[in-house]
Amino acid sequence: MADLKERLLPPKPSSAINLRETINNRPSASGRVPFQGVDVLGLKKRGQGLRSWIRVDSSGNSQIIEVDKFTMMRRCDLPARDLRLLDPLFVYPSTILGREKAIVVNLEQIRCIITAEEVLLLNSLDSYVLQYVVELQRRLKTTGVDEVWQNDANHGADLNRRRGSRNFDNVFGNTSPDYLPFEFRALEVALEAACTFLDSQAAELEIEAYPLLDELTSKISTLNLERVRRLKSRLVALTRRVQKVRDEIEQLMDDDGDMAEMYLTEKKMRMESFVYGDQSVTGYRSIDGASFSAPVSPVSSPPESRKLEKSLSIARSRHESTRSSESSTENIEELEMLLEAYFVVIDSTLNKLTSLKEYIDDTEDFINIQLDNVRNQLIQFELLLTTATFVVAIFGVVAGIFGMNFEIPMFGNPDAFKWVLLITGVSGIIIFSAFVWFFRYKRLMPL
Structure with a gap:
């Protein structure tokens, strides 16, 4: 695969690399480095510049050709909008177009022009493009x-x-x-x-x-x-x-x-x-x-x-x-x-x-059901806790009543405190049981 990449991809000329480095590193008149932004001029001239294509003929032979956009349009008799589908800078959905002299294919990483005699792909380092070229050559040569x-x-x-x-x-x-x-x-x-x-x-x-x-x-x-x-x-x-x-x-x-x-x-x-x-x-x-x-x-x-x-x-x-x-x-x-x-x-x-x-x-539905079940259990626990708090509050009311500053004959009986606690506790249990029965009757709690 590495040999195929070296054979298909042409090396970059050193003059172009040195020229670009010189331009990028050249300071301005004020001594500051110019803005390193998008090469708008280069983007405007993309359609007029040469682009590298991989050409595979009907015999399975491949070669690298460099043609511009207008030459490719005349060569394959295609409009510019069809070549735009093959541009890797644009994201288009998968498309297969049949034209007069070519078939334009845009399927995932495979973007090519198929004619009756050759297949043209944009030169790329993508492994899927190279695998496509290798597989097509194998089938054509075997x-x-x-x-x-x-x-x-x-x-x-x-x-x-x-x-x-x-x-x-x-x-x-x-x-x-x-x-x-x-x-x-x-x-x-x-x-x-x-x-x-x-x-x-x-x-x-x-x-x-x-x-x-x-x-x-x-x-x-x-x-x-x-x-x-x-x-x-x-x-x-x-x-x-x-x-x-x-x-x-x-x-x-x-x-x-x-x-x-x-x-x-x-x-x-x-x-x-x-x-x-x-x-x-x-x-x-x-x-x-x-x-x-x-x-x-x-x-x-x-x-x-x-x-x-x-x-x-x-x-x-x-x-x-x-x-x-x-x-x-x-x-x-x-x-x-x-x-x-x-x-x-x-x-x-x-x-x-x-x-x-x-x-x-x-x-997701199962998780939602589980979360709803946990939420219902929390609501039931909160309901029981609120009911128990209400029952305990009864003891506070009774303690508040007997803690007032006035005298009654029951304070002289030594067993009076026991009877108050017993009656209050039994009343609280009855009230709590009544609440629980009501919740179950209304189906607010599981039976």
């Missing part, structure tokens, strides 16, 4: 099936013969994904990398979550509650990302036009065959089985020949449009099956996260 597609494209073979060969392979049970065109194989590696990354994060979250939740149910503490809160925040963020990938794949599967737009190899072959057909029709015309060379000057051709060429051109364009519509209708099953396979994977990951969220919600 099989030579892509050469069949490339030879068909170079020689302008018609689509019916190629569809017949693929149907012939399917008859014999050869449904290997290596027989897909180049753009779908690159898209498959991107989908696999994104789904594997999200599934691994979900698995790590599960391994961390279940023991923590079990510990929280046995011991409710501030530390455990804080850990569960952070865990739930990570879960919500990961669920949102997985849901976006799932929705993007589902949206593609539901739209036949978007899937047909992503057949870049077929569109390229159709365009080449259309150009070859124009050249053959322009050079030769077949009338009653005989071929005649077309006149060089259009002025010398009679009006009837121009009408014939126009009618042939209209008929050929109608035939090509009809055949392209039939081809897009018949061949979207390949891409649909590919998307459906990874839709099942990402849906399984989403179900895993949903189950974990339900388990967290059940744990």
Whole structure:
């Protein structure tokens, strides 16, 4: 992996580094170091400067190219808003866009442009980007099936013969994904990398979550509650990302036009065959089985020949449009099956996260029930304590009455104090029992 990084990433020129250090360390006229802030001028010229891209062709060979934004737009026939999705400085949700000559993929760390002949990724030190490049090269170099597609494209073979060969392979049970065109194989590696990354994060979250939740149910503490809160925040963020990938794949599967737009190899072959057909029709015309060379000057051709060429051109364009519509209708099953396979994977990951969220919600409900039970016990204890305080207050009232400064004949009886204590104690017990019976009658306390 380290050798791959050194080979893919170009070294920084020493002149640029020395120039930047000189500018940063140069003092101003007042002797103070200038403000070390954001390089606004550099940010304004980002779109016009050269950027390093990793290019992987259909043979599995990789190289570093440096092109600016406008050159990349013309090269892949993409608008600026599509290239903005690939900028690492911006945070965009996962997106798969099918354009006329390219597929724009933004799936987690994998941000690339896929054409019929190459894959372009922004040069990055991210391990997932390097793993994507390595895996794509391995799949392209281990099989030579892509050469069949490339030879068909170079020689302008018609689509019916190629569809017949693929149907012939399917008859014999050869449904290997290596027989897909180049753009779908690159898209498959991107989908696999994104789904594997999200599934691994979900698995790590599960391994961390279940023991923590079990510990929280046995011991409710501030530390455990804080850990569960952070865990739930990570879960919500990961669920949102997985849901976006799932929705993007589902949206593609539901739209036949978007899937047909992503057949870049077929569109390229159709365009080449259309150009070859124009050249053959322009050079030769077949009338009653005989071929005649077309006149060089259009002025010398009679009006009837121009009408014939126009009618042939209209008929050929109608035939090509009809055949392209039939081809897009018949061949979207390949891409649909590919998307459906990874839709099942990402849906399984989403179900895993949903189950974990339900388990967290059940744990929260259980903790709330426990807290409510403790709160009820405290209320019951407070109620009993208040009742006992009321009963004890009766002794204070009796002591206050007998402590007044007046004489009564009962003070002369030596057993009077005992009778007062006995009567007061029995009265307090009766009053306390009456309160407890009333609380149970009103279901304020458990039976």
